[in-house]
Amino acid sequence: MLPQDLRYTKEHEWVRIEGDLATVGITDFAAEQLGDVVFVELPEVGRTVAQSAAVGVIESVKAVSDLFAPVSGDVVATNTELATKPELLNSDPYGQGWMLRIRLADRTALDGLLDAAAYEALTRES
Amino acid sequence: MPYGPHTPEDRARMLEVIGVDAVDDLFADIPQSLRTSGLGLPPPESEAELSAHLLKLAAANRVDLVSFLGAGAYSHFVPAVVDQLLLRSEFYTAYTPYQPEISQGTLQTIYEYQSLLAELTGLDVVSASHYDGATATAEGALMACRATRRERVLVSRGVHPHYRQTLCTYFGGASLVADEIPLLADGTAAGTTAAGTTDLAALERMLADVDRPIAGVVVANPSFFGLLEPMAEIGRLAHAAGALFVAVVEPVSLAVLATPGDYEADIAAGEGQPLGMPLAYGGPYLGILACREALVRQIPGRLVGMTADVDGRRAFVMTLRAREQDIRREKASSNICTNQALCALAAAMYLAAIGPHGLRDVAALGAARATELELALAAAGAPRLHPGPYLNEFAVRVPGAPEVHRRLLEHGVLAGLPLARVIPDDPSFADALLVCATETTTSEDIAAFATALAALVAEPQVGVR
């Protein structure tokens, strides 16, 4: 069941907006496509990232995917638990499997994100 | 066709099932304008003719000379069991172990190879193999750039010139920079045992340039000139500047010399040929590449890990595959695909056959023979070029070295390598021969070399150039 309160990207990431903070993860659909996630590489806290820039890597046994910044801003936190428990991306992608938190530089970028209905339509096509 | 099984009837039946009249019809997709007909090559040879021809070619090589030539490829005794086992065609006619259920033989031997080399190098992770020492060194330097996100490495001139050139070729492609660290010349270090080793003061200066941060420092031990380098000190300098330390090593020497793990190198690269591979005019050899655990996702090439099958039984499989080209494509850590797996198997078999004591004996015996060689050559008029400690290879000074080398061939002696041949741009090596001894070198060999050399050195015309 796709959480309705989140925003989404075409790269199968979700974004939770709370004030000027954006928490980012990958969707259940993405996790399923990748298979068992075995390794996650995240940006260092403090780095300024631009929207759509590759900021991390998600590896499964037989696939690899870049993590793109869905919004521009400064990385204020990353989920350090993923270093030892990458499987959280598979088991709880919208909760404990969150990946990083960005302090928004500019709220206008949010307009480009998809809502749950639009994302659901996207995954039905693919 | 010598190895084809088809009879005319087989071919006819296949064409019938396919539904075409002739094999030519199957090539209809090749546009007429691009077609060729046949090959301008000699007719087939029977196996008898072919073997006679190959014997003739092999005999046209001269491998009967008493040889003191090393310089990156070494003649060692290889126990007979190694080649006998390598002839198991279940090993050599298998492909890369992509189907692990029916490749456990290859997979376990690679895992064992990784373990053996981890023990020899004192590091954690060893790749399943690279092409040779030169490309492993280049890949090690590229790793340092990826891991530090810096674009410049420093390479000692004590690293094998072929390795330095290969590294430059690889770095040129990637638009990265490799600068050379000079060696302590005779002039500045005369009388000290440091002559000919990496210039630490120069290294320190290069590392201090904050505008050009250094990703890695690449130094060989023993150096190309056979000298032992101050590896621990070089490692400290590299790490203080935030650079990684890449040690270029020779695996037999690691039975007795301090290991990359001991002197805290981050990456080790080297040529595995001395571990049971024939000289074979340059290959196939074995690129050794090892690193600390923290760098495991930067190491290129295949890795084999131990895991379990669905019944919980031990099994081996290629792992951390997402680093590789078939998955990560343009973002892969390297384009390497085919490696030198059978050579890694040879190395593992050699190490298992020779054993820990045997490997130390090989290294120490080489050192003992080299001591004998040093004394004999010095007495014959060819003293060492550098005074510092060495293991089993060293340079000697002989006036007119290339000519002396050539003349000695007539006496049945392959007197090592005239350094001018591989380092033509450095006049300090114009009169130098690089010579080595291994456990295969005998006292008679040494006497033959020294006697012939003494006679030549005594001739007035030699040495006048």
Place this chain on the structure above:
Amino acid sequence: MTAPGDRLGPTLFERSRPGRGGGKVPHPPKGALARIPASQLRADGPRLPEVSEPELTRHYVNLSRLNYSVDSGFYPLGSCTMKYNPKIDEWAARLNGFAALHPLAPDDLAQGTLQLLWELEQALAEIGGMQAVTLQPAAGAQGELTGILMTRAYHRSRGEVERTEVLVPDSAHGTNPATASMAGFKTVSIPSAADGGVDVEAFRAALGPRTAAVMITNPSTLGLFEARLGELLAAVHKVGALAYMDGANLNAIMGRFKPGEAGFDVMHFNVHKTFSTPHGGGGPGAGPVGVGEKLLPFLPSPRVLREPDGRFKLEAEGERATSIGRVRAFVGNTGVLVRAYAYIRAHGGSGLCEVSDDAVLAANYLKARLRDVLDVPFDRPCMHEFVASSATLKAQTGIRTLDVAKRLIDYGFHPPTIYFPLTVEEALLIEPTETESIETLDSFVTAIERIVEEAHSDPELLHSAPHNSPVRRLDETMAARQPNLRWQAMTGGQTPCPE
């Protein structure tokens, strides 16, 4: 650490006992290392295993029996050309005159090997329709790197530094884009056309002043000859770019198509595919590179040269300033090249043409026989290999290509290449090669037919396959999440050296 099952024996390390082995080399005199400062020495000896020669022999013989190999059965691994490896080639490489020759031996001592290398270069140049060949690259991927680095040097020599892109079809081997990156280029991936071939219009749209090279595998990774190749090469050359041919699939076209004559500027050969040097469980191979006129000056050094008097020599250090330099130490995987040379002489020109004819015949036969069993997405005459797909089977039964492949193991076959090329769903890339008899091909078809029946009648049998192999499906997730890449509990070598 997992325990070995009944089929896998213990590791070398578990077999080790103090005091076993030895007797291979004499002991050194005491004090052999006394002249070396203690700070340069290793504190303890390496903890290598101590095993006796009989145990060692059984260890490796029993391990070898866990492998599937060309010498034990049919290995239709698409794009890998797993043909029979002639035994005389192994014999030849082991001749002492070849095996004991030092790579830095003076040319006068190396005339036999130099002649062999020179003649092999000539033969490959003829097969590829190229001006010259370098034998240095150690593998196909290194050949690609060598070729693309030469391309880079060529454009730079003309001042065209703005050429920063290499175009690669999306069906290409991963080595192509990885090579472009290593050589400092940006890869532009071009989608394939609906018929599986290169999309010439898409290439035309992407070609321009930034294009350095186009890398084409021909025949393609779908086993199809690129029918519009002439148009494509003309378009490439029109914008001043160079055309690279990945020669992985050369086994299909010897004598019928010469890449150099067709207009390719550079190509590599995989001698461990086309010329049957053994794959060795992953290597070694060799990846000679052929070049046309434009790239001649940039060939890696040293080249093998023939003097007017018929003697052979290696180019001297620094002799050719335009060279891209060395791509490795010494001169090449010579031992592998000896085998390729023997293979080419045994076949001669006519035999190599027959190799291609029979390879293509076998692939088309197998395709015709399997057409009604599996999907065959591109149903036109194929070259030496073809793509099948289990897409329909999956839709009907839930059985995936992976399951079919694993079940083939139970029937005594090595599975084809699966899930490649990436552009075909549930792909099986099947390459029978010319050295397999019609009986073998027929028995493979029978196995596939039975597996498809089983997919309908007993799918669980396939999901859990293989059943008869030394181990069953592996936990690859555990292997990657908790990597165990070396034996941790090393023992051995700690007893005093026996005197």
